[in-house]
Amino acid sequence: MSDKQEIILEFKLKASCFDGAxxxxxxxxRVLQQIGVGAHVIRRIAIxxxxxxxxxxxxxxxxxMRAEIYSDRTEISFEDQGPGIADVKLxxxxxxxxxxxxxxxxxxxxxxxxxxxxRCADKFEIQSKVGIGTKIxxxxxxx
Amino acid sequence: MKLIEVxxxxxxxxxxxxxxxxxxxxxxxxxxxxxxxLAFTNESTLLLTGLTNIQVIRTAEMSDLVGxxxxxxxxxxxxxxxxxxxxxxxLLATKHSLYESCGRLYQKGLKSCPQIGDxx
Numbered sequence: 320m321s322d323k324q325e326i327i328l329e330f331k332l333k334a335s336c337f338d339g340a341x342x343x344x345x346x347x348x349r350v351l352q353q354i355g356v357g358a359h360v361i362r363r364i365a366i367x368x369x370x371x372x373x374x375x376x377x378x379x380x381x382x383x384m385r386a387e388i389y390s391d392r393t394e395i396s397f398e399d400q401g402p403g404i405a406d407v408k409l410x411x412x413x414x415x416x417x418x419x420x421x422x423x424x425x426x427x428x429x430x431x432x433x434x435x436x437x438r439c440a441d442k443f444e445i446q447s448k449v450g451i452g453t454k455i456x457x458x459x460x461x462x
Numbered sequence: 463m464k465l466i467e468v469x470x471x472x473x474x475x476x477x478x479x480x481x482x483x484x485x486x487x488x489x490x491x492x493x494x495x496x497x498x499x500l501a502f503t504n505e506s507t508l509l510l511t512g513l514t515n516i517q518v519i520r521t522a523e524m525s526d527l528v529g530x531x532x533x534x535x536x537x538x539x540x541x542x543x544x545x546x547x548x549x550x551x552x553l554l555a556t557k558h559s560l561y562e563s564c565g566r567l568y569q570k571g572l573k574s575c576p577q578i579g580d581x582x
Contacts, residue, residue: 337517340517341517344524348523348524358526368524369500369524435500
């Protein structure tokens with residue numbers, strides 16, 4: 320597959336729609352398996368995509384997840400419609416979370432999401448403005 | 463250790479995925495926090511948990527886990543079982559507690575996952 324034959328997948332993510340949470344990441348994972356990307360790399364992509372997908376569903380007012388699958392890498396990006404993160408540095412710390420109790424009861428909101436995404440990705444960028452929204456871009460290379 | 467040996471050690475029932483009972487388990491992780499499962503496990507890990515929602519299956523799917531054992535007599539609902547079936551994730555259920563279950567498996571040589579600091 321050359322760079323010109325990239326596969327682009329885009330998913331709308333609805334706020335608090337927990338039943339469907341993970342479906343977007345699952346579809347990305349399936350495409351990566353079909354084109355023969357290594358299992359270890361797929362695992363990193365799937366985990367970081369799923370963490371991001373959960374973050375948008377838990378914390379935002381809704382947003383979009385986009386996966387661009389190339390011959391040598393996958394780029395995953397998220398863009399949500401707020402409320403934004405006041406202190407991104409603090410949000411990147413392991414264990415820091417603003418998730419409500421009902422989210423913790425589902426097994427999330429332990430403050431591991433953003434740090435785990437950064438760890439899984441080769442490149443991780445986050446921009447956030449309070450009242451506007453958060454943008455995240457991750458790049459994961461296959462080799 | 464094979465999953466079928468885990469089943470025997472935990473007096474567990476296979477809820478679904480009997481065809482995967484021969485899978486090899488290398489490490490075990492016991493948690494109700496899926497965030498930690500996503501951060502600390504690897505692809506040869508068996509998950510022991512008391513949580514039975516759909517996110518447990520999604521977490522296992524993304525993390526390529528070997529399977530899931532529900533502890534403390536917990537049972538997932540039909541839609542959770544169905545997703546696990548579609549994703550080829552075997553589900554087991556035991557009446558033992560998380561502590562007791564982990565202890566039984568640890569005693570027979572199954573180790574925990576390497577912590578983040580130990581990862582390459």
